[in-house]
Structures are given as C-alpha cells and as structure tokens.
Amino acid sequence: xxxxxxxxxxxxxxxxxxxxxxxxxxxxxxxxxxxxxxxxxxxxxxxxxxxxxxxxxxxxxxxxxxxxxxxxxxxxxxxxxxxxxxxxxxxxxxxxxxxxxxxxxxxxxxxxxxxxxxxxxxxxxxxxxxxxxxxxxxxxxxxxxxxxxxxxxxxxxxxxxxxxxxxxxxxxxxxxxxxxxxxxxxxxxxxxxxxxxxxxxxxxxxxxxxxxxxxxxxxxxxxxxxxxxxxxxxxxxxxxxxxxxxxxxxxxxxxxxxxxxxxxxxxxxxxxxxxxxxxxxxxxxxxxxxxxxxxxxxxxxxxxxxxxxxxxxxxxxxxxxxxxxxxx
Amino acid sequence: xxxxxxxxxxxxxxxxxxxxxxxxxxxxxxxxxxxxxxxxxxxxxxxxxxxxxxxxxxxxxxxxxxxxxxxxxxxxxxxxxxxxxxxxxxxxxxxxxxxxxxxxxxxxxxxxxxxxxxxxxxxxxxxxxxxxxxxxxxxxxxxxxxxxxxxxxxxxxxxxxxxxxxxxxxxxxxxxxxxxxxxxxxxxxxxxxxxxxxxxxxxxxxxxxxxxxxxxxxxxxxxxxxxxx
Numbered sequence: 261x262x263x264x265x266x267x268x269x270x271x272x273x274x275x276x277x278x279x280x281x282x283x284x285x286x287x288x289x290x291x292x293x294x295x296x297x298x299x300x301x302x303x304x305x306x307x308x309x310x311x312x313x314x315x316x317x318x319x320x321x322x323x324x325x326x327x328x329x330x331x332x333x334x335x336x337x338x339x340x341x342x343x344x345x346x347x348x349x350x351x352x353x354x355x356x357x358x359x360x361x362x363x364x365x366x367x368x369x370x371x372x373x374x375x376x377x378x379x380x381x382x383x384x385x386x387x388x389x390x391x392x393x394x395x396x397x398x399x400x401x402x403x404x405x406x407x408x409x410x411x412x413x414x415x416x417x418x419x420x421x422x423x424x425x426x427x428x429x430x431x432x433x434x435x436x437x438x439x440x441x442x443x444x445x446x447x448x449x450x451x452x453x454x455x456x457x458x459x460x461x462x463x464x465x466x467x468x469x470x471x472x473x474x475x476x477x478x479x480x481x482x483x484x485x486x487x488x489x490x491x492x493x494x495x496x497x498x499x500x501x502x503x504x505x506x507x508x509x510x511x512x513x514x515x516x517x518x519x520x521x522x523x524x525x526x527x528x529x530x531x532x533x534x535x536x537x538x539x540x541x542x543x544x545x546x547x548x549x550x551x552x553x554x555x556x557x558x559x560x561x562x563x564x565x566x567x568x569x570x571x572x573x574x575x576x577x578x579x580x581x582x583x584x585x586x587x588x
Numbered sequence: 589x590x591x592x593x594x595x596x597x598x599x600x601x602x603x604x605x606x607x608x609x610x611x612x613x614x615x616x617x618x619x620x621x622x623x624x625x626x627x628x629x630x631x632x633x634x635x636x637x638x639x640x641x642x643x644x645x646x647x648x649x650x651x652x653x654x655x656x657x658x659x660x661x662x663x664x665x666x667x668x669x670x671x672x673x674x675x676x677x678x679x680x681x682x683x684x685x686x687x688x689x690x691x692x693x694x695x696x697x698x699x700x701x702x703x704x705x706x707x708x709x710x711x712x713x714x715x716x717x718x719x720x721x722x723x724x725x726x727x728x729x730x731x732x733x734x735x736x737x738x739x740x741x742x743x744x745x746x747x748x749x750x751x752x753x754x755x756x757x758x759x760x761x762x763x764x765x766x767x768x769x770x771x772x773x774x775x776x777x778x779x780x781x782x783x784x785x786x787x788x789x790x791x792x793x794x795x796x797x798x799x800x801x802x803x804x805x806x807x808x809x810x811x812x813x814x815x816x817x
Contacts, residue, residue, distance in 0.1 A: 459689035463678040474690035475664035
C-alpha cells in the first residue's frame with residue numbers, strides 16, 4: 261500500500277502532464293478534456309467537503325454549480341452587449357474579468373448555500389438529501405423560465421473572459437488557470453481538514469452526540485462547511501461556463517448533482533484528491549466509451565456498482581494505506 | 589458550594605418515563621458516585637446533566653445557572669465534560685487530532701493530558717480506532733479534559749477493561765482528585781474501587797434517588813437493598 265500523499269502527488273502530476281504532452285503533440289482537444297477534468301474536479305472538491313468530511317449528502321450541489329455558471333453568463337453577457345446590469349440606484353456594469361466573475365460566483369453561491377443549508381440542515385438522512393434535491397430543482401426550473409438570460413436555450417458568450425497577463429483563448433493557458441485554481445483550493449481544503457474546524461466536522465460526522473458533548477456547535481459547524489462547499493462548487497461553475505462559453509439550465513439539473521457525486525464515489529469519499537481522480541476517470545470514460553456507444557453511462561454504472569460493492573474507498577482509497585472509516 | 593444541583597428531575601426517555609424524581613448535588617471539588625442497578629436511571633440522569641436529553645422536568649442548576657433548556661454544546665462550553673459510556677472516540681482521527689478537535693482554552697492542554705496519560709503522547713499519531721480499549725478510555729478522558737471542564741462525568745469508565753487497566757484509570761481519577769479542583773461524577777458498579785475516590789454516594793432505584801450519604805455510611809443493609817443483584 262502506498263501513502264496517500266504520494267498518490268495525490270501522482271494524480272496531480274498526471275493531470276498536469278497529460279495536457280503538456282498533448283500540447284507537444286498538437287492535440288488541443290485533449291487539453292480541453294484535461295481542463296474539463298480539472299474544473300469538474302474542483303466542483304467535486306467542493307461537494308467532498310460537505311459529503312466526505314461532513315457526511316452531508318447534498319443532492320443539490322448543481323444549484324451552486326449553476327449559480328457560478330450564471331454569474332459568469334450574466335456578467336459576461338452584459339459586458340459583451342455593453343448594457344449595464346442595473347442603473348438604479350447605481351450603475352453596475354457587466355464584466356469580462358475572470359477574477360471579478362469568480363468573486364461574484366463565490367459570493368452568490370455561498371449566499372445560496374447559506375440559505376439552503378440553514379433550512380436543510382435542520383433535517384438529516386434521507387430528508388436532507390430530498391430537501392437539497394428540491395432546492396436544486398427549484399433553481400433549475402427558475403433558470404428554464406427566466407427568459408432574460410436565454411431560458412431553456414441557455415446563454416452563449418462569444419469570447420472567453422479575460423485574466424490579466426494570460427491569453428485565456430489559448431487552451432493550455434486556460435488549463436493553467438484552472439489547474440492553479442484547483443491546486444490552490446485543494447491546498448486550502450487540506451489545511452481546513454486538519455484545522456480544529458475540519459477535525460470537529462469529521463468528528464460530528466462520526467458521532468454527533470459526542471461532538472456536542474465536547475462543546476461543538478454541530479449545526480453551525482455544518483452550516484459553515486456547507487457554505488464553503490457551495491462556494492467552491494460555485495467557483496467551478498464559473499470556470500465550467502467559461503470553458504464552454506455557454507451556460508444553460510442543464511448546469512442546475514439533478515443530473516449534474518449526481519455527476520459531481522459520482523466523481524467523489526469513483527475517486528474516494530473524504531479523500532483529498534478523490535474528486536480529482538474521479539473526475540479525470542469520468543472524463544476519460546466519457547471520451548473513450550462515448551465513442552463506442554451513445555449509452556456509455558451503462559458502463560459507468562457498472563463501474564460505479566463495482567466501486568460501491570467492492571472498493572468502497574474508490575480509486576484513492578483502494579491505493580492508499582490509511583483507512584478512513586465513515587461509520588463509527 | 590454546590591456546582592451542580594438537580595432538583596426533583598423527572599424525564600421521559602424513549603417511550604417510557606425513566607426518571608421520577610432525582611435529587612443530586614455535587615460540590616466544587618467533590619467526587620460523587622452515582623450508583624444503582626442496571627436500568628435504574630443512571631444513564632438518563634447523565635443525559636439530563638449533559639443536556640443530551642431534551643425537556644426534563646425539574647431544575648438543573650450548574651454554577652447557579654438554570655441549564656435545563658440549554659443546547660448540549662453550550663452546556664459543554666459551560667464546563668460539563670462527559671466521558672461517555674463505551675468510550676466512543678472519533679475513531680478515524682488520530683489521538684492527537686481527537687484531543688485537538690475538542691480543545692478549549694484553559695489550564696488543560698496537550699502537556700497536562702500527556703502528563704496524566706503518557707500513553708497518549710506515545711500513540712499521538714495513531715488512529716484512535718486502532719487503540720486498545722484502555723487507551724481509548726484514556727483518550728476519552730483526555731478529550732473531555734481538553735474542553736477544560738469544571739465537572740467531569742465518567743459513565744462506566746472502567747467497564748469491560750482488564751483489571752490492570754482498570755487500576756490505571758482509577759489511579760488517574762485519584763490523581764485528578766488530588767491535584768485539581770475538578771468536581772467528578774462517577775458512574776460505576778464496583779464499590780471497592782469507588783471507595784478509593786468517591787466522597788459521597790447517590791443511589792438510584794427505579795428513577796428515584798433513594799439514598800445519599802458518604803461512602804463510609806454505605807452500610808451492608810443499603811448495599812443489599814439497592815445494589816445487590
């Protein structure tokens with residue numbers, strides 16, 4: 261068995277090397293795939309904080325992914341039309357600057373997570389899953405029926421947004437941005453997991469009563485984790501929209517929530533690099549099996565079934581030494 | 589001065605009433621043993637004190653403050669430290685992480701907990717789930733101490749442990765009694781060992797506190813009536 265640290269390093273290195281090799285071989289499509297993997301991994305890292313560390317099975321993380329996406333879509337569409345977002349009481353212009361868009365995406369999805377979390381964390385178990393799913397679907401139907409920003413058809417952005425000093429239209433450079441963001445967030449999440457906050461979150465996951473009796477305010481702890489989790493997924497949503505230069509209500513759909521969860525289960529629940537491995541394998545499967553059959557997800561289903569039944573730790577868990585127990 | 593005072597506590601646990609009138613007083617620095625046969629309400633009483641049981645009737649005063657409606661985590665922050673029955677450490681955290689996650693500012697820190705239980709320092713990076721029963725018990729006590737409590741509640745702290753390990757735990761409790769001003773509530777069944785540490789005894793019988801007095805006043809007659817099998 262290998263130390264988890266080395267596996268994490270390997271996963272990160274692979275994600276970096278593949279697009280660099282693709283660049284040498286002049287295969288921009290592979291770079292785009294790697295970028296997609298990095299972004300979806302980021303969404304998974306967000307959910308993993310709530311689901312893996314906190315044991316909060318949110319089936320509505322598409323809500324934050326979509327909010328991040330629409331934050332980008334709305335700001336960028338106003339910028340490309342030269343039409344301010346609002347004029348009364350003060351003028352807010354659109355923007356095509358990534359850092360600003362990211363900030364808006366993070367704040368907007370954090371606020372949504374605060375609201376949704378505050379309500380849904382009063383329930384637990386299956387009810388929590390259902391309540392988060394219901395909130396996610398609310399956003400989905402809202403986006404469909406909101407004609408101002410494309411409704412069901414979604415919203416196209418013609419030029420990728422800008423990042424100072426980087427040519428974002430160059431695939432490898434945009435990949436670089438996404439990769440750095442992913443690594444930075446992983447670094448922060450790792451620090452968080454090892455802080456008293458993260459340890460308490462983990463402890464409350466194992467035994468809520470024990471956590472309460474050592475003075476941990478479990479509800480507030482989970483709410484904070486849920487908000488951070490939503491904010492990270494929201495940031496991923498903004499990047500995803502930028503990758504496709506397109507946002508649509510699909511980002512809000514429960515399929516998206518399910519996919520983010522699949523990354524985590526494939527890669528390893530509560531493992532730092534689990535969602536990275538999961539998202540990468542997912543993209544790989546989609547690319548390879550998608551060529552064989554339109555119904556490639558049947559194979560994905562079989563693989564998922566295998567992981568759930570025989571390799572509960574997922575890819576990272578299967579390779580790593582230190583065991584993480586989730587039922588204590 | 590009394591630190592904890594329960595007055596005429598009645599409580600419903602699950603579908604049935606478990607407590608029908610419990611009086612219990614613990615003074616500052618005092619070690620009180622809570623005794624009684626199985627199912628007489630000891631665990632429920634502890635749940636009332638640590639606020640894990642919602643809505644008991646009667647008055648629960650901690651440091652002259654009515655804590656009857658306080659959420660459990662706030663009671664813990666006030667200074668009620670529980671070492672639960674069956675230990676229940678956070679098994680997938682290391683020993684150090686277990687202590688770290690519970691730490692609150694105060695005189696109890698890593699160094700003091702390690703001085704009381706050197707074994708915990710040795711096993712610092714080991715997963716709590718991989719410890720022996722006795723070590724887990726030490727960790728559970730250490731974790732409660734890290735919250736810097738004023739009242740430490742030990743629920744069946746030595747149950748299911750080997751005699752040697754039990755002695756170690758009892759010795760640690762005795763040390764705590766000698767070297768700190770901590771009030772301690774011990775739930776246990778072994779009178780001989782309780783005698784080493786407990787100042788007074790409260791006996792529960794069918795959810796009612798039926799006897800209290802000093803350890804020495806615990807006569808054979810009382811033992812037979814309430815504690816005999």
